[in-house]
Amino acid sequence: MSKVILHIDLNAFFAACEVLRDPTLKGKPLIVGGANRRGIVSTASYEARKYGIHSAMPTYKALRLCPNLIIKEPDFKLYHHYSSLFFNYLKDHVSPLLEVASIDECYIDATERLKNNRNPIGFIKELQQTLLQEIGLGCSIGVAPTKFLAKMASNYKKPLGITIYRRRELANTLWKLPINEMYGIGKATAPRLLALDIKTIGDLATTEDPEVKKLLGKSFFTFKEWANGRGSDEVIAEEEDPKSIGHSSTFMFDTENYEEISALFKEMSNSVSERAKREGKVGLTIQIVMRYYNFENVNRSVTLNKPTNNAITIFYEAMKLFDKNYKDEPLRLVGVTLQKLSDEGSLVEQLSLFDDFNEKSKTEVIIELLNEEYDKPPFLRLSDLKRDD
Incomplete structure (x- = not known):
């Protein structure tokens, strides 16, 4: 029996935390990052993204695109506070089988929680709304039988998306995505794959091209397993009395x-x-x-x-x-x-x-x-x- 793995990714998390601290920032173009000339955008609110601003962009370029942009220096103490609220809520209301992936994302094994639920999608929608209303954090949720598929699903629609990837439907869902959107394929590797006629995730999932194998090395088999729905489904939770x-x-x-x-x-x-x-x-x-x-x-x-x-x-x-x-x-x-x-x-x-x-x-x-x-x-x-x- 396949597991039900959720990947929950908080939307524009650092910017959302700044809005929670100062509600007057809501709806305004906002970035979190360095304010000096050498500064880099860490997170951009969705209002800022409408101007073409994105993560890793130099701050001075972001200001050219949006002169009235609001810039906030990172406050990791604040972000860790809301991150803890987020993870603790999920452990209490979904499952203690939670694996932290980063400060704003995690995997949850929801198999037992949803096993006898007659409306699992309704439960997930309610979870998303509750996180938004009670904690103030919007999130996208991916639902799948493996961790890789769940992560890809959560990334498919932002903000506030819920996406399900089933193994039997991968040829019509995941495989149609461009290769540069595959988790683990970096900016340097994607163009080289395109040059080998690997344009989509489906192309990689089905290829046996020796040149592709040579390019990706040991990772070739990992990526192929992931794309075919055979990745890991093990969620590694922290132990109560850790070693x-x-x-x-x-x-x-x-x-x-x-x-x-x-x-x-x-x-x-x-x-x-x-x-x-x-x-x-x-x-x-x-x-x-x-x-x-x-x-x-x-x-x-x-x-x-x-x-x-x-x-x-x-x-x-x-x-x-x-x-x-x-x-x-x-x-x-x-x-x-x-x-x-x-x-x-x-x-x-x-x-x-x-x-x-x-x-x-x-x-x-x-x-x-x-x-x-x-x-x-x-x-x-x-x-x-x-x-x-």
Whole structure:
């Protein structure tokens, strides 16, 4: 029996959060991103998109298209707040089998929830409306038997779309989409596939062209499985008493930019630290994951002398692992995980703030305490700075 997988994607999430904070922004062209000349659009409201503004566009170009454009600097604390409300609502009202894909999207295994429901589409429509009315967030929902198909379905119609992909109907639905719309096919790969006469997802689903196999390498078989409805249907939910605490995030576009990669590692390290402290956990091993543009995953880890939940330590060790193992190819995703967890209170030695700490630990504690006093932390370690190229 096929599973029912939902992929729920919040529409223009960062912009929607800004409107929730300031309702006077509703209906106005708005972007979230850098306001300076080198700034980039992170998210554009649907009103801004009518002017041709889109993600990754330089801010100065967006202003040329819409001189009265409203620009908001990113506020990730606000976005994480609404993201938590969103995920917690889904866990409580749909299923605890929820896998977070990024700050504004997730997969849910709704098989059991909808098994005896006589009107599953009605349930999904009501869910969409409730999220909009009670939390204030619009979303698009994809319904399918696999995670890939569900994600493709949620992307088909925005905003506030509900799309169903069934295996028996793929030739008339998914396969008709242009190849550049297939999840995982990057901007650099799509033109090369077009040159090989792979114009649609259906073309890729049915081809055995050796040149296409050569171009895509190992990913050829993955993409073909996905397009034929045979991808993974396993939703990996967080454990109640986790053996590890981790966070990962996907870049808006594949990147080799060290500063951008480092900034995301820092954000992930802070998230891991905050959650570990909230749950009273410390970990002995720090692991990073790097997912390259071709979906190759690389995991590397280091075991410390003593367990930690310190954000600076986690970031420092994560960047050491990255610097040692990165192979200068575009990255799609990075993540940080704290492993071999134990209870913070179970440590035999109950140390005061500085008792028996080495000099490195003292410095880390001081920096963290001082940084808490500032909106933008002014105190950095050398590992916080961009390396020389």
